[in-house]
Amino acid sequence: MSYLQIAGLGKDYGALTVVDSIDISIEKGEFISLLGPSGCGKTTTLQMVAGFATPSRGSIVLDGEDITREPPERRDIGVVFQSYALFPHMTVSQNISFGLEMRGLGTRERSQRIKDALELVQLPGLSARYPAELSGGQRQRVAIARALAIQPRLLLLDEPMSNLDAKLREEMHIELRAIQQKLGITTILVTHDQAEAMTMSDRVALLHAGRLEQICQPYEAYENPRTLFASTFLGKANIIRGKVLSTTNTTVDILSEDIRLTAQFNGVEPRTDQAIAFIRPEKIRIGTEPSDGHKLHGTIANVVFLGSNWLYEIDTSLGKFKVVRQNDVNPGTRLDDRVSLSWNEADLQLVHAE
């Protein structure tokens, strides 16, 4: 049995279903991200796990104990909030101390744990400051220290990075992941940032409209999304819609605008005679001359320089295609140049409409 089992969990607000029915099993020490756009139900799911929202159906079992109806103060779960939710009238060490006092720890034990927690988040020496005297990044570290000091059974992170600037956010991704692995604490992160989910988690749970679309390792989620939503939300994707011409055991030939293309199943079989396939921009090769094995012709509509990459937009008969090319050599291409696009057949994959 898994450490945390969420089974058939759902939440309605009146007639509105925010979370439909979610099943997730999390192993001890695992880092799971709940990823999805705003309104997908990820925050509500987290609130139900934390105990701030009462589930309309389903159950939550933590370490063999059913906590579905348990009040938050008896769940022993650490939470880091988006706004950090520090106690503004308490100093940093008082903030961290609060949870320890609630656990009836003595003064000695408390001050040791406060010291350890502040060292863990690399904030020693700020214990006498008030939250208003700290920077955003420091406040976040205090919030993490406060949640970890109680040595909770589970750590919940509710979009903790969204108030940080981009550079700091990337540093915190790596640091938080390192802390999580050092402590081996089971963690659930809620985020709408796919890069954040991919860099930090063992598995990504993709939520869409109150449902779990896919839960798997980040690489798997990026390489083999099952649904159209999953393919477009996790990174950039070029979508091709067409008619199914013929199928083999592993591939399907589709016809779109008189162009015949072969797509891979990868666990997704066509259900109707209409098919949707996708390909990642970086899997497409761009050539200046028509060569063998090219799939499409087009003209360059736009080029954006991104530093390590070039992002092309190519007008083709199947619509605009995004192509990413590594900046290994100056490509010397110009707008309106005619180009040919090609790719390995395995990289064009079928996805479900939903």
Added chain:
Amino acid sequence: MTRASEKYFPYGLLSPALLLFIGLLFIPLVLTVILSFYSFNSMSGIIPTFTTHNYKAIFTDPYYIGIFGRTGGMALLVTLLCLLFGIPETIILSRMKSPWRGLCLVLILGPLLVSVVVRTLGWSILMGREGLINDFLVFTGLADSPVRMLYTMTGVVIALVHVLIPFMIISIWASLRKLDPWVENAAQSLGGSSFVVYRRIVIPQLLPGILSGSIIVFALSASAFATPALIGGRRLKVVATAAYDEFLSSLNWPLGAAIALLLLIANLAVIMGANKLIERKYKHIFH
């Protein structure tokens, strides 16, 4: 526009308000200060001299010291009662759902639209020997005979709390609206029960609102005139009614002016002292 006119333009805009304040506040205040140093003789009336006799009389006469003590005690009691009722009332109000919250807020603030005199007269009807409250007490057997409430401190305090509690609630309400609702959740997730969360997390964050509400209520009740005059009557004097009587009954204007000024100074001292306390204590917590 030239530089000079640009510089003086704001003063031009300020002048109507400035003239109003100078004419209606500053000049009368200065005249009162001067008046308080004049002396009074029942035969020849007010004599323009410079004497501290009036102040000496107030500070040495147990009668006046008693009035000041009573006023201070009354203001303190009214403030405490406003706190006792106002804090829970505001918290309950903030927990209410949409239509009820607005309705209850109007109900609480509504009395502010009615003149203090009218509200106080209402209370004196309720509190009278044949009033509703006494009828009820006697009818239910809670009291053998009508309880005396008019012309007592109890009556004055009850009426003042009713008159002043909206100020306390508005002030705490303003503080409460600024709280991050997630902070309560954070305290719960750390293991705090509802009671602990209120005592250690919510109420301390409301302290600035509680303190400013207390200052307002204290200042207004210490200088209240209508309610003590109508319910306390001529015998249960507070500073404001004592000053009034010196002016209009004894016609001893200099003494009345000195009493009024001492009330002003005492009130200012309390307000500024409390303000200093708030600023010093909460400087680094709230920007």
